[in-house]
Amino acid sequence: MELYFFNTKTRKKELFQPQQPPRVGLYVCGPTVYDYAHIGNLRAYVFSDILRRVLEYNNFQVHQVMNITDVGHLVSDADEGEDKMLVGARRQKKSPFEIADYFTEAFFNHTQRLNIKDPTIACRATDHIQEMIDFVQVLLDRGYAYEISDGIYFDISRFPHYGKLSRLNLEEQLEGARVEVNPEKKHPADFALWRKAPANHIMQWPSPWGMGYPGWHIECSAMGLKYLEGFFDIHTGGVDHIPIHHENEIAQNWGFTGKEVVRFWMHSEFLQVEGGKMAKSLGNIYTLEDLEEKGFDPLAFRYLLLNAHYRKKVNFTWEALEGAQRALERLRENFLRFKEASPGRGNQKGPEQFRTEIERAFNDDLNVPRALALTWDILRGEDPTLEYYKLLLEVDRVLGLGLEQVERPPVEEIPGEIKKLIEQREEARKKRNWEEADAIRDHLEEQGIRLIDTPQGVRWERIKKKGS
RNA sequence: GGCGGCAUAGCCAAGUGGCUAAGGCGGAGGACUGCAAAUCCUCUAUUCCCCAGUUCGAAUCUGGGUGCCGCCUCCA
Numbered sequence: 001m002e003l004y005f006f007n008t009k010t011r012k013k014e015l016f017q018p019q020q021p022p023r024v025g026l027y028v029c030g031p032t033v034y035d036y037a038h039i040g041n042l043r044a045y046v047f048s049d050i051l052r053r054v055l056e057y058n059n060f061q062v063h064q065v066m067n068i069t070d071v072g073h074l075v076s077d078a079d080e081g082e083d084k085m086l087v088g089a090r091r092q093k094k095s096p097f098e099i100a101d102y103f104t105e106a107f108f109n110h111t112q113r114l115n116i117k118d119p120t121i122a123c124r125a126t127d128h129i130q131e132m133i134d135f136v137q138v139l140l141d142r143g144y145a146y147e148i149s150d151g152i153y154f155d156i157s158r159f160p161h162y163g164k165l166s167r168l169n170l171e172e173q174l175e176g177a178r179v180e181v182n183p184e185k186k187h188p189a190d191f192a193l194w195r196k197a198p199a200n201h202i203m204q205w206p207s208p209w210g211m212g213y214p215g216w217h218i219e220c221s222a223m224g225l226k227y228l229e230g231f232f233d234i235h236t237g238g239v240d241h242i243p244i245h246h247e248n249e250i251a252q253n254w255g256f257t258g259k260e261v262v263r264f265w266m267h268s269e270f271l272q273v274e275g276g277k278m279a280k281s282l283g284n285i286y287t288l289e290d291l292e293e294k295g296f297d298p299l300a301f302r303y304l305l306l307n308a309h310y311r312k313k314v315n316f317t318w319e320a321l322e323g324a325q326r327a328l329e330r331l332r333e334n335f336l337r338f339k340e341a342s343p344g345r346g347n348q349k350g351p352e353q354f355r356t357e358i359e360r361a362f363n364d365d366l367n368v369p370r371a372l373a374l375t376w377d378i379l380r381g382e383d384p385t386l387e388y389y390k391l392l393l394e395v396d397r398v399l400g401l402g403l404e405q406v407e408r409p410p411v412e413e414i415p416g417e418i419k420k421l422i423e424q425r426e427e428a429r430k431k432r433n434w435e436e437a438d439a440i441r442d443h444l445e446e447q448g449i450r451l452i453d454t455p456q457g458v459r460w461e462r463i464k465k466k467g468s
Numbered sequence: 469g470g471c472g473g474c475a476u477a478g479c480c481a482a483g484u485g486g487c488u489a490a491g492g493c494g495g496a497g498g499a500c501u502g503c504a505a506a507u508c509c510u511c512u513a514u515u516c517c518c519c520a521g522u523u524c525g526a527a528u529c530u531g532g533g534u535g536c537c538g539c540c541u542c543c544a
Contacts, residue, residue, distance in 0.1 A: 029544080037544085044544035069542095168471065168540075191542095216542045238544030243471095245542075268544065269473090276537075307492065308481060313474075313537070320480040323493030327480095330492090333507090361482095369482050373491035380491095434502060441504080452506055461506090 001356075003058055003363045005051075005234070006311060008242060008265040009165055013365050016264065018233045022061050025228035026052060027262075028119060029220060029237035029245070030066040033103035036287045037110055039301060039316065040271040040278050044238045046302055047268035047310040047366075049116040051236065053398040054362045065227045066119035067219050068107075070100035070126050071203055096203050100126070110288045113298040115400040121227050125219040128226070129205045132214045135222045135256060136193045136207075144255030148184040151195040152209060156187055159251045165265060166243040191248050193218055217248040225253070225261065232262040239267045268310045275315055291321065299401055300325035306368050306399060332406045334379040338389040339407075351387045354378055358395055371395065409461065418449055422458060425451075 003016040018024045028048040031037055037045075048064075055062045094102075108118065125132075136152050139145040144158050156162045192215035197204035204211045224232060237246060246265060253261050270277075273284040288298055304324035308314040354374060361370035375395055378388055396403040414422070425440040441451055445463075452459040 031544085032542080041544050047544090166471090166539090239473095240539075240543055243540065270538070270544070272537075278543090303492090304480075312481085315480070317479075319478095320493080323480060326494090327492045367482080369492095370490070373482070376491055429502080432502070438503075445505085450505070453501065453504085454506090455500090459506090 001058070001359055001363055003054075004365055005264055005266060006365045008267050014264070016233075018060065019231055019263070022059060024055050024060045024062045025231055025233045026055070026062050026064045027220070027224045027228060027232045027235045028064060028066045029235075029241055030068050030119075030122070031103075031107050032069040033100045033107060035103060036289075037107050038278065038285045038287050039291070040285075042110060042114060042288065042301070043271045043305055043314070044236075044268045045111055045116050046114060046305045048236045049111075049114075049400065050306075050310070050366055050368060050398065051234070051266065052117060053400060054366055057359070057362060057398050062120070063228065064117075064119040065121045065123065065224060067223055068100075068104055068122055068124045069216075069219060070097070070104065070124050071213055071219070097126075100124075110298075113288065114302050115299065115402055117400075123223045123227065125214065125223070126203075128219060128223050129214065131222040131226055132218050133194070133205075133207050135218060135252070136214075139193060139252060139255045142255060144252070145193055146186065147209060148182075149196075150182070150184075151212065151215070152193045153185055153190045154193055154248065154252055154255065156189050156191075156251060159254055161254070162189070162251055163247060165247050165250060168243060168247075191215065191217065191244075193252065217245055217252065220245075221249050221252050221256065225256070230257070230261060234264040234266055235262045236266045236268070239269055242267055269313045271305075271314050271316050273316050286316075294318075296321060296325055297328065300328050303328045303331075303401065306372055306401075309369055310366055328401065331376075331379065331401070332403070335392060335403050335406055336408060338379075338384040338392060340384075351385075351391050354388075355391055355394070362398055368399070372399070375399070414460070418444065418447070418460075422451070422460065426458065 004013045005016050006012070007014045026048075028045070031041060052062050052064055104124075108122075112118070136145060139154065140147070140152065143155075145152050145154050147153075194207060194209060194212055194214055196210055196212045201213070204213050224235070235246070235249075242265075250260070250262070272278065273282075273286075276282070278285050288301070291301055292298065300321060301324070304316070304321055305314060307324065354377070358371045358374050361367040361374065364370075375392070378392065393404055421440050421444060425437045428434075428437040428440070444451060444460075448462055450461050450463045452461065
């Protein structure tokens with residue numbers, strides 16, 4: 001089946017075909033590891049995960065590269081900028097390298113709990129300083145870069161297509177520029193490839209231009225070209241990367257290779273909180289831990305994201321997350337019916353028709369919400385046959401809700417005390433002493449034990465304790 | 469100041485010219501129950517921010533208005 005993706009470069013859905021099928025080179029703009037990833041960051045990785053899974057669903061062999069940016073990013077383009085890694089290090093009283101290690105581990109811990117597949121290659125910027133130096137040297141040799149007092153800069157006047165991806169008019173942009181321009185730069189939008197480090201800068205490496213450290217943007221080009229062997233079938237990131245970061249990558253890649261090396265640019269929209277921006281000042285920046293502390297399953301957050309299309313802003317609210325958690329629980333419950341093949345109702349559509357429609361949704365620029373709706377159609381109304389069970393597992397290869405691992409909690413040995421109470425309640429019920437029976441039931445509920453009366457007798461299950 | 473996006477039920481959201489406007493959450497009613505819970509069933513937008521227009525036909529296209537959001541800061 002044909003696969004279509006929306007390409008930011010053309011702002012259109014285009015037929016996807018990798019350069020060397022079945023191999024697909026996928027580059028995912030990774031994290032800067034100076035702090036915990038928040039749920040907005042994580043949305044971008046759930047998106048790239050879905051993308052990767054849809055590619056794999058289509059039998060492509062995905063070679064996914066992700067950068068781990070563990071080298072300082074200046075906060076602004078001006079000299080007084082603070083280095084994020086350094087700020088993080090100072091706060092934690094650790095070396096920048098320790099900080100990077102710590103947050104890298106935290107990052108993958110979070111992504112794994114969201115069932116996000118690990119990249120084929122995760123590469124650290126600090127392990128590729130030489131590649132970046134070589135890259136900058138080539139740009140200098142070819143006249144795409146120039147040296148000034150504080151570093152090496154890319155000369156965008158040498159690249160006529162600068163601004164094409166974001167469709168920005170450079171001259172108009174400059175009118176309202178809020179950043180002080182380094183007067184030594186030839187053009188205000190020229191960007192740093194390599195920065196000369198002041199003596200007290202912790203992270204610095206020797207280079208042909210003295211001690212220093214790489215500019216941002218450069219690691220994605222150097223590492224991406226290295227590990228994807230010169231061609232990116234797809235390059236992803238958040239929409240915020242379109243105007244600066246990816247524009248700069250395109251420019252420097254052009255300077256280095258003399259051609260466009262990215263076929264598809266795909267960007268995920270932002271996650272908003274209560275309809276607005278997530279910001280420290282608003283106190284609404286949440287991490288996965290914050291959600292878990294409130295009793296939410298990380299996969300409920302994944303479900304919430306699956307319910308919306310990646311190119312639309314999604315509105316994160318606690319109410320919506322509760323809805324997602326509930327839906328996920330019910331989805332699992334329904335799935336078990338199929339696993340256990342208990343009887344269901346009749347159906348109109350056969351598994352093949354569902355399979356085709358779901359695949360069509362996936363392949364139409366990752367219309368996961370549509371695929372989810374179809375999944376519910378299967379779960380709600382269809383016969384729980386083995387065929388449907390297999391189809392659900394197949395669909396979950398993309399959804400990534402971990403259905404394969406879902407099973408009924410094992411029958412636990414009932415703690416004696418609780419067993420006694422249950423028996424006591426049954427006695428009371430026989431005597432039609434409802435007051436006592438209900439009191440016991442309420443008591444057990446507070447202990448996290450829910451009783452389920454069935455015609456076959458009393459069942460029980462563990463639930464979350466009230467108020468937790 | 470410049471650029472761009474969005475507006476669909478209480479909430480989260482699909483759908484972008486033509487079947488009865490997906491799906492989930494919530495809510496209502498029913499079955500079951502001693503009563504509940506859990507589960508299951510049914511219902512839940514004559515209408516897609518407003519106003520004009522194009523068209524045989526528009527939530528979907530065009531123009532205007534209103535509201536919200538984002539970017540132009542090394543924030544996904």
